Amino acid sequence: MKMIYTLLTTLLLAIGSSCTTEQPNTPSDDSTITPPADAIELAAPQPNIFAGSLTTTSFTLIWEAVEGAGSYDITINDGEVATTSELFYAVSGLEPTTAYTVKMQALPTDAKTHKPSAWATLTVTTANDPDSDKEFPDEIPEAVIPAEYTLVWSDEFNSSELDLTKWLIEDNGNGGGNNELQYYDSRGVSMGKEPDSGRDCLILTARKEQYRGKTASSGRVNTSNGYTFTHGRIDALIRLPKTADGLWPAFWLLGADYKQVGWPRCGEIDILEMGNSTGIRRGMQERYFNGACHWGYYEGGGYPNYAKASDAPYSLQDGFHLFTLVWDEERVATYLDLHLYPDAEPYFVMNIDDRSSDKSPGNYFHHDFFIIFNLAVGGNFTGIWDIDKVTALSGGEAHMYVDYVRVYQKNK
Secondary structure, eight states: OOOOOOOOSSOOGGGTOEEEEEOOSOOOTTTTOOOOTTOEEOOOOOOEEOTTOOOSSOEEEEOOOOTTEEEEEEEETTOOOEEESSSEEEEOSOOTTOEEEEEEEEEESOTTTEEOOOEEEEEEEOOOOGGGSOOOOSSOOOOOOOTTEEEEEEEOOOSSSOOTTTOEEOOBOSGGGTTOOEEESGGGEEEEEOTTTOOEEEEEEEEEEEETTEEEEEOEEEOTTTOOBSSEEEEEEEEOOOOTTTEEEEEEEEETTHHHHOTTTTOEEEEEEEOOHHHHHTTOTTTEEEEEEEOSOOBTTBOOEEEEEEEOSSOSSSSOEEEEEEEOSSEEEEEEOTTTOTTOOOSEEEEOOOOSSTTOGGGTSSSOEEEEEEEEESBTTTTBOOGGGOGGGTTSEEEEEEEEEEEEEEOO
16 A cells, blocks of 8 residues: 655744754663774764654654664653664653653664764654643534535434445455454444444444454445445544554445456545554554555556555544545545535545556546445554454454445536
8 A cells, every 4th residue: 555644854843842962871772882992973863753743642753864873762851761773763651732852862783883873852842732722512513515416325323223225244254355353244233322422323343352263353334235326425424443553444435346347446445544554653543544546457466556644633533523535527535524624625635537548547436336334453454463462452342433424416
């Protein structure tokens, strides 16, 4: 999956950060090694903040590789020293609106020719807690639908049982082609109220358990037998689970000719995915999400696809959020919380008007698709294949709530 990120090349003054180079008393792991007198001192690293990673309780450091360095020592407020060979480091468990002093040193690959760098110091102030002075509405506002659209299909999930004329509950443990850990069946699908809001919902439940040959169970539903459509707008109001670490909730569409032509030739539109391994590594799981499209034929071990990851400006795993796809003859575009921010720009856009070759997306996204909601456990997307590392299920189970899904099409 192709992910696109934006990195800060300079430190944003708005987050109250500054960087200096000094020689603190904090020792590195190489302090017991005495380099020769003619050893060359490594250049000091230049730590920065990964764009969009600063929250009330966390941030992620990034830096460019220092020539001759094999690893880096990092300490926060002169606490325990951590060593990493990566070019990023996630810091979490912090307090809102608090200044933290980060110290960082480059360690040589060859201690006979080089010695550790001077320590670089970075001051980072965490964000203000938005809940401290923000009132949340008791009712979630409805999105304003443009006049050229008409509601053509929906499920409000207000019944005590799932409408099986609309939905198919999947029953399989094939891992989704992604080495996922769960078995999907009806035990992971229920109807009920989301406890904080009392809203009636479709509930997908993931559990850590030995079940039907798998180490977890969960739920996945689709409309392949009940409803398919071409072009339009689809909205779903969803409360996502805490994905850290190892859960993979998704809201997506799959080509209705899937059984006839196979995947990815049928086409796939991922409106929402969360829980990716990159978000895990960078400590940004509650805000890191993506849209994607897959299509065409396998060739040389690959196939055409495009994905774009984004950092939401707030957590997407607290409360309900609206995810929207607008799909027409020219493009697919996905949006976050249009009911709150009707002028928001899309977080994912792909043009689908090119039909010039068998690799062109325009040949795969102008036919009927069906709707899918699922809550996967582990697998390639998360980078976790051991159920004991799925910390999101350390309490036993987790839930994904869907309040409604609505499809609109343009008036003819």
